Amino acid sequence: MRNSLKSEFLKLATVRSTYVLALIAAIITTFFALYVEGYKGEGEMATSALSKDAFTELIPNVGNITASFAAVVLILFFVHEYRYNTIMHTLTATNSRTKALAAKLLAAAAYSAVFALLMIGVGLLMYLLGVSLRGGTLAPQVFSPLATIGKSVFYTVGYSLLGALFAVLTRNLAAAIVLLLFGLGTVEALLGLLLKHNNIYLPLTTLHQVLGSARIEDGAMTPLRAAALFAVYLIVGWAIGWYLFLKRDAN
Amino acid sequence: MIKAEHLSKRYRKKQAVDDVSFEVATGKVTGFLGPNGAGKSTAMRLMLGLDNGPGRTTFDGKRLHKFANPAHVVGVLLEAKAFHPTRTARNHLRVLAAAGGVSEKRVDDVLELVGLTEVAKKRPGKFSLGMSQRLGIAAAILGNPKYLVLDEPANGLDPEGIAWLREFLKSYADKGNAVFVSSHLLSEMAQMADDVVVIGKGKLIASTSMDSLVSGSGHAGVFVRTSAESKLERVLKQQKALYKKLNGGFTVQNMKIDDIGKLAYESGVPILELTKHTATLEEAFLELTAGAQEYQGKGKVNA
Incomplete structure (x- = not known):
């Protein structure tokens, strides 16, 4: 298992797309945190009145940006095994397909968590720089670091593992990306017309509630409940993915 | 293994x-x-x-x-x-x-x-x-x-x-x-x-082994050429030899080269050529897979 894990981390670290996508995410995060939130701020707000909730609002937004890029990196990570048939090497080097998939999943989750933490760090630093360039000072922040950062990391990991699941199920780059970025959201929007308020239990809507998104109106789940429900969705989805990974031919 | x-x-x-x-x-x-x-x-x-x-x-x-x-x-x-x-x-x-x-x-x-x-x-x-x-x-x-x-x-x-x-x-x-x-x-x-x-x-x-595959091919055998073809054919038939008429001679599959030489000498059949013919892998392969091709070209290129 240790060998497989090391190999999976090396796979992520030795392809260009991992760095290119991370760089784009960092640029967008920088623009958003430094310029939009830090430098420009909201309206003509006096520097001394900078929001005490700035971090509480900034961190989930950074998580939102990061999640899409982490998801695309992981989709590439899974799909390229089939596209370039390196899955042949992956499976013949290990004595268990379950072990191979578990190593991939662990590497994917660890990557997206570290990526989220790094981008949150970049976001906070850039925000401070933006405020400083504006000549302002940071208002004392009222926020729970563990909960706020934890929710954001969970969102990124959850969303990217959902993307990875689509990659395992479809083994097709375009299909996985379309399903994640457009397909699931569209289906949930349509189902929302039928389910009315119960749409809060649909997977993506559930995940949004982890961040305490403003889109969720009254009656939304608490972030903890939402995280637990989304974790159940992921576990069930990955159980199906695991079963198919065992039963399908490796090509 | x-x-x-x-x-x-x-x-x-x-x-x-x-x-x-x-x-x-x-x-x-x-x-x-x-x-x-x-x-x-x-x-x-x-x-x-x-x-x-x-x-x-x-x-x-x-x-x-x-x-x-x-x-x-x-x-x-x-x-x-x-x-x-x-x-x-x-x-x-x-x-x-x-x-x-x-x-x-x-x-x-x-x-x-x-x-x-x-x-x-x-x-x-x-x-x-x-x-x-x-x-x-x-x-x-x-x-x-x-x-x-x-x-x-x-x-x-x-x-x-x-x-x-x-x-x-x-x-x-x-x-x-x-x-x-x-x-x-x-x-x-x-x-x-x-x-x-x-x-x-x-x-x-x-x-099987490469040697067995090649030696078992219908193209493998002893090639014998004579000026008295009908006489040699009669002698081969009497010996119940497996043979094919090929390239102006006979390719005999189930007799050793020495035995054919001796038989021809005893029967008064003049020998012009007597050689052991080993089939190539290609010959053996094509013979074995005849009819087992999934895809076959049928056209010919006109020069």
Whole structure:
């Protein structure tokens, strides 16, 4: 298992797309945190009145940006095994397909968590720089670091593992990306017309509630409940993915 | 020894591999032959557990997944370009080495062995087919496995590369390892393989030694030419000889050259030519797989 894990981390670290996508995410995060939130701020707000909730609002937004890029990196990570048939090497080097998939999943989750933490760090630093360039000072922040950062990391990991699941199920780059970025959201929007308020239990809507998104109106789940429900969705989805990974031919 | 038993694979309406069993001995190169679409690649994938299907394959009596580290048991090359195009050749091998618990020093050793040291830090996306094959061979031997399973490893190699591959695989087998290799280059296979497994339309046609395959061919035998054809034919019939009229003479399959010479002398048949004719692997292969071709060209080019 240790060998497989090391190999999976090396796979992520030795392809260009991992760095290119991370760089784009960092640029967008920088623009958003430094310029939009830090430098420009909201309206003509006096520097001394900078929001005490700035971090509480900034961190989930950074998580939102990061999640899409982490998801695309992981989709590439899974799909390229089939596209370039390196899955042949992956499976013949290990004595268990379950072990191979578990190593991939662990590497994917660890990557997206570290990526989220790094981008949150970049976001906070850039925000401070933006405020400083504006000549302002940071208002004392009222926020729970563990909960706020934890929710954001969970969102990124959850969303990217959902993307990875689509990659395992479809083994097709375009299909996985379309399903994640457009397909699931569209289906949930349509189902929302039928389910009315119960749409809060649909997977993506559930995940949004982890961040305490403003889109969720009254009656939304608490972030903890939402995280637990989304974790159940992921576990069930990955159980199906695991079963198919065992039963399908490796090509 | 590799022992493949009752391998089968069905794709919807097509039976790609149909109850194929054979053995691959250590210390030998075993060729895997068959026309296009015969099921060679599928059979190899079944052997390695990459495709699911009935049947089982054991390596030294154990299924591959029973070994703690399969990378040290079997090395695989099923597709030349099985690598990420932007991951450098060395990093590609580092990834595989990590998975198989192989040291990074071995990565540099195999790169040197296959002659790719100079391009180790290049992205293999633009490698020629021959260079890709070399990288694939490097990947296969990375764990110094006892068994090699190679699908068309000579494709795209230049003559020097083919000669290198031939010598490399022979010496690899001579060290007590087993090499199971498919190829369409029959002349190469004839020089390289000790044993052969032949399949056609998914079914096993032959699993034997190269010598047996060639000597058992209808093209093999003793060629005898005479000025008294009808007399020789009568004598051969009396001896219940199996023969074919060919190229102005007879090819006799079930008699030794000495016996035919003696018989002709005793019968007063003048001999103009008496030679032992060995069939080529190509002749034997075409004879064995006649009717087992999945795809056949029917047109002729008018000059």
